Amino acid sequence: MPTPASTAQVDVAQPETPVTPVTPGFSSTSPDETSNGNDPWAVFDSNASGGFSNNWAAQPEGTETGKTSSNAWPSGGQGHPQAYQGPDIYPYPCLIDLSGAEDDEWDEEWDDVKSSGGYAESEAGEGGAINRGGAHGSSMKIALNKFPGFSKSGPELYLLSKLPAKGTKLSVYTGEVGPVWAYPDYQLDCVVADPKKGSKMYGLKSYIEYQVIPTTTNKPVIHRYKHFDWLYERLLEKFGSAIPIPSLPDKQVTGRFEEEFIKMRMERLQGWMSRMCRHPVVSSSEVFQLFLSYKDEKDWKMGKRKAEKDETVGVMVFSTIEPEGLPDLDLTEVEQKCEQFNRFTKAMDDGVKDLLTVGNEHWKRCTGPLPKEYQRIGKAFQNLSSVFISSGYEGEAVLTDALTAAGKTYEEIAQMVAEQPKKDLHFLMETNNEYKGLLGCFPDTIGVHKAAIEKVKEADKLVAAGKITPSDKITMSKRASTMSYSLQAEMNHFHSNRIYDYNRVMQQYLEQQVKFYEMIAEKLRHAHGQFTTM
């Protein structure tokens, strides 16, 4: 039976058939294969309001890591100012230097960042990170100045642009819930899989390459982390003013256990790619299609060059958006909607961070003291059983066997408890972490829109001062209206995805929790049955 939520979803963003789970690359792995005791959330900041990234603090300049990429973008490795990207940059408690081979790779290939002293840097950079966090909302102008394609001009670049828009237009329609993007009939998705160690320069440099298999062509393409990073930069540059582009995961971290780290990175790249695939504007873009389905090396290199020369970037992306047959919007109403959404994202950001904090503590307890306790209970039962066996009293084998079995059962439960978070809490954490990143992008997206509205409000003054013509004023108003439609489409896209994602992850979480408790009950029932019924 279609529920109101699911109806709304189909209307705006959701495919008729379930999309590939956000993290299929990971969930297809048997949890038993993952090594035990590593807590990827161990370093989550327990202070919900202070859990900001220190991406920049740890890597203040793009060149610090010896990056010599051909990336011509002036902001270098700076990236999108996402206040909440965060703590997941240290997904493992122990950060160590990469192996020599990777260190080598590192200097030139920047697949990773040197991880020496990661924690120390993290702490040193905390002040800066918190300051940046404080920029959320109020000091938006600072953030805007850092915006790619936005540093010298505000939204007026687009509002007053004389350039005709090139290429196909991105449509905004009116759906049940308001303005929505035009969603494709077929929901694109892809699988990131099969990480392999590659090498070049006669084995001197090694790296990890992944297969990326789009559901459209089903033909795998090969990409390294640096290619994902390149894609991220392109998407950020092109769509960042209109669409929140969450940071790539794990840019600056590596773990002690390489295999575990690679698995986690792949899982997060998968999540990121799936989210990008789900976005109708992003997924239909030329650069994204290039990434997913380039034919050969030459095709890839040519496409890369073309994408890097794209001029419809920054606020100019709005020039490619067309509200189809929609009336110009009332500014006051738009402002109210934006304000509501702004409040909502802030509140959700708090809620998500709270859940992450609680989840992190729960993770620690479930993988640390709790299984140890069950183990000790198990040992105590078994120990008592051994003592009983030593009594020399005849006819207590049933009791001692049952007591030993009960003890072993509690040891098994200890193991189950320790491994459970990877089967359920992990996905809840990953989803919330993704949303934390996504929510961190909204202040900027909303900020661009706000600045545009302010400009339009000034239009009369500008006309009076002779700085723009009355015709310019009409154009500005029309274009601000396009920006508003775009923002509202994006809000609705966010909401429908949020409903889908949280419904899905909660179901998954509870399903696994049920299985977990049922299995414990079953084990204990069996242990119970071994005692004599009196």
Add this chain to the structure above:
Amino acid sequence: MPTPASTAQVDVAQPETPVTPVTPGFSSTSPDETSNGNDPWAVFDSNASGGFSNNWAAQPEGTETGKTSSNAWPSGGQGHPQAYQGPDIYPYPCLIDLSGAEDDEWDEEWDDVKSSGGYAESEAGEGGAINRGGAHGSSMKIALNKFPGFSKSGPELYLLSKLPAKGTKLSVYTGEVGPVWAYPDYQLDCVVADPKKGSKMYGLKSYIEYQVIPTTTNKPVIHRYKHFDWLYERLLEKFGSAIPIPSLPDKQVTGRFEEEFIKMRMERLQGWMSRMCRHPVVSSSEVFQLFLSYKDEKDWKMGKRKAEKDETVGVMVFSTIEPEGLPDLDLTEVEQKCEQFNRFTKAMDDGVKDLLTVGNEHWKRCTGPLPKEYQRIGKAFQNLSSVFISSGYEGEAVLTDALTAAGKTYEEIAQMVAEQPKKDLHFLMETNNEYKGLLGCFPDTIGVHKAAIEKVKEADKLVAAGKITPSDKITMSKRASTMSYSLQAEMNHFHSNRIYDYNRVMQQYLEQQVKFYEMIAEKLRHAHGQFTTM
């Protein structure tokens, strides 16, 4: 199907029908009625080897509490030196002064001990308690000197006694497992119930009185704690050399929550009484029968006086024991058996204390941080749901309702987790605590026997020195043999009861654990079902 263990049990000690559970007075109470958050194990010494009582440290003299009882026994309130009686004298974290009424009662009635500064006294007395603990095993002679009826003479009082034994003899037979007591056809038991506040002196003094209902007569008699204590002193005095008489529970403590404290005391008095009822020698004694079924005040007072004048106490109790048609024992074999049993009780004592330590930590976790965590998870889900409701986006009621329900479910689970220890761990702890007390009595019981064997070994020398006659030597040897039969019967009684008790408590524990996990799974299954299936 009768198992080897159950066969053995029936043979030596167990009734054909299950006896009343050790703690029926408590287990008949709905666990929901018990107030939440009190951890009766909170003060269990976490150091397994140092968890000794400071009964004496806190109350070095019987007179310190103003005790003016008519107890003529020279050792006063000193009690049986039970090294392991312990930590349960502070079953509640918060010790406070009794109410004024009880303080008054106290001076004269010693139903309780003044509890002011209970913890401080506990700590101050720790050294002494540990020293006493060290007496276990090696320095037995010190302990023997403190033994009631034993302080001036060793077992030679009995070994060389000229007195003919009076009254009925207690028989020892050979069962499947070796020497066993003669068990009655009908297993005596009793129920301790219905605690009521009584008062005297026109309400100036108040106390708690309990109904004690023996299963034989089904006629309730009324007793106060001080009567139980009187009974304990009598049993200890009369049987202490042959049979471990565990201390009465909770002699020196009261809790902050009077009702909770009374319930706990009643439960433990029940456990103590049931254990005494189960002992064929104790339960058939005149003093025990008096306690259970005195007819009226006069009957009680006369019986009391008679019991206090009983001369067949201390080692003389062996004169009432008759191994029926059993041959005299080989000393070396007896010594080996005793040594094995001694090692066993020591090992079991360690095992039991280990389980108590682990159980105590588990109790703390289950009633403290764990439910708090589930509560926080529940709140985080509900909080996120509230945020989602505020989105203004239509059609997400299914999600928000389900998310709220999931949050409430985790709050319910928190409550369940916090209350569960009272339903299962509690009984496991109580049983082990009882056994800790019981095991603490064995060093003395074994010690008396050991001293007798030593005396018999000296017999030749004594004859040579003309201190005893050759006929005395034969008597000594015969009587030491009786003591050995008695000890072996007691060992077998202990073993059969141990098998019964541990089988029972483990079954109960696991049954409740199964129910607990099943209920959680059921709750989560329901919560899961409220999300939209996609």
